[in-house]
Amino acid sequence: MNAFLNGLLRCRRAPWEAVASILIALGVFMLMQPFALVAFTYSFAVTLVGTMTFIIVSHFPE
Amino acid sequence: MSNTAMDRVAEATPPKVARRIRGLSDRVIAWIFVAPTIALLLAINIFPLLWTVWLSFTNYRANRPNLPVQWIGLRNYERILSDADIWATMQATAHFLFWTLFFQVVLGFALAWLINRKFKGNDLWTTIIVLPMMLSPAVVGNFWTFLYQPQIGLFNYGIAFLTGVDPTSFSMIGDVALAPWSIVIVDTWMWTPFVMLICLAGLRSIPDYIYEAAECDRASNWRQFWTITVPMVLPFLMLAVLFRGIENFKMFDLVVQLTGGGPGSITELTSINLKREAFEKWRTGYSSAYAIILFVTVFGLASIYVKALNKVKDR
Numbered sequence: 001m002n003a004f005l006n007g008l009l010r011c012r013r014a015p016w017e018a019v020a021s022i023l024i025a026l027g028v029f030m031l032m033q034p035f036a037l038v039a040f041t042y043s044f045a046v047t048l049v050g051t052m053t054f055i056i057v058s059h060f061p062e
Numbered sequence: 063m064s065n066t067a068m069d070r071v072a073e074a075t076p077p078k079v080a081r082r083i084r085g086l087s088d089r090v091i092a093w094i095f096v097a098p099t100i101a102l103l104l105a106i107n108i109f110p111l112l113w114t115v116w117l118s119f120t121n122y123r124a125n126r127p128n129l130p131v132q133w134i135g136l137r138n139y140e141r142i143l144s145d146a147d148i149w150a151t152m153q154a155t156a157h158f159l160f161w162t163l164f165f166q167v168v169l170g171f172a173l174a175w176l177i178n179r180k181f182k183g184n185d186l187w188t189t190i191i192v193l194p195m196m197l198s199p200a201v202v203g204n205f206w207t208f209l210y211q212p213q214i215g216l217f218n219y220g221i222a223f224l225t226g227v228d229p230t231s232f233s234m235i236g237d238v239a240l241a242p243w244s245i246v247i248v249d250t251w252m253w254t255p256f257v258m259l260i261c262l263a264g265l266r267s268i269p270d271y272i273y274e275a276a277e278c279d280r281a282s283n284w285r286q287f288w289t290i291t292v293p294m295v296l297p298f299l300m301l302a303v304l305f306r307g308i309e310n311f312k313m314f315d316l317v318v319q320l321t322g323g324g325p326g327s328i329t330e331l332t333s334i335n336l337k338r339e340a341f342e343k344w345r346t347g348y349s350s351a352y353a354i355i356l357f358v359t360v361f362g363l364a365s366i367y368v369k370a371l372n373k374v375k376d377r
Contacts, residue, residue: 017369
């Protein structure tokens with residue numbers, strides 16, 4: 001856990017990519033889930049933030 | 063004097079042109095070759111994408127080109143993301159996507175595993191299995207509509223033979239509960255061979271000596287399967303899932319031919335809904351925002367998937 005947080009603070013690619021991937025997966029789940037319309041409403045914002053984060057952090061050092 | 067084609071071209075080139083070409087650096091020549099492709103890519107991929115992004119913030123309607131176009135900000139996105147009908151469409155797409163991928167992976171891998179075993183008529187069976195993939199989706203949609211007919215359809219009679227129910231008592235494409243499964247069955251029937259072919263390529267790329275070494279170590283067939291076959295086929299399988307996932311997310315033709323999105327809108331997938339918004343209701347700005355939402359979703363999913371694929375390949 002400490003290594004993960006250190007990686008985030010030092011702008012390392014792997015932990016940030018993990019965060020972005022979780023955001024994208026969460027956004028897609030929110031988009032297609034059958035439980036709450038409010039989750040559907042915010043799904044695109046979550047997916048977009050995740051995707052933009054993914055594009056940016058893929059240029060971070062290993 | 064040599065007579066190769068290149069020499070003949072060189073001799074036929076006027077001295078002025080030849081001098082001009084000789085004066086170009088490798089970098090410039092490379093750009094000359096690449097430039098038409100880049101121009102084409104910009105014209106038919108990048109420009110329409112940027113244009114769609116712009117349209118998604120407007121109230122533009124393609125059937126009323128003379129109407130002034132107004133900038134309405136995020137209103138199109140707000141409307142789409144609070145629309146219960148589009149939410150239902152997304153759920154229909156999720157159902158279709160999940161089950162088609164599940165069945166295609168399981169059946170495709172199983173078929174590849176069977177075909178990979180050497181037996182008589184192996185090539186003939188491979189050809190027969192691959193046939194559905196070569197058919198046009200319009201043709202497949204049409205003849206499965208006949209197969210699903212309650213009165214004359216072979217599918218209903220097959221189910222009746224296996225279960226004992228009356229073949230006319232159910233309609234695969236007319237029943238709200240069965241229609242989503244009818245499109246899953248047809249897509250699985252059509253595209254399982256594609257997954258099988260990719261898995262077969264993976265299975266055939268595993269060298270025999272690995273299995274021989276495992277047998278020397280007295281590893282059981284079950285253990286060989288889980289520790290050699292599955293890990294080595296996994297990158298191929300993931301690639302197949304990526305291709306099928308993207309294709310099925312934008313599935314249109316097969317479902318339109320088969321159910322037309324019905325009964326009601328139970329099998330209306332996102333691409334069908336998008337087409338209706340864009341070319342039946344002519345809400346171009348609205349449908350542009352819809353397309354952007356789908357694009358970002360597929361792009362995001364594909365990004366994490368490619369990352370996972372690279373990880374598996376490096377292992």
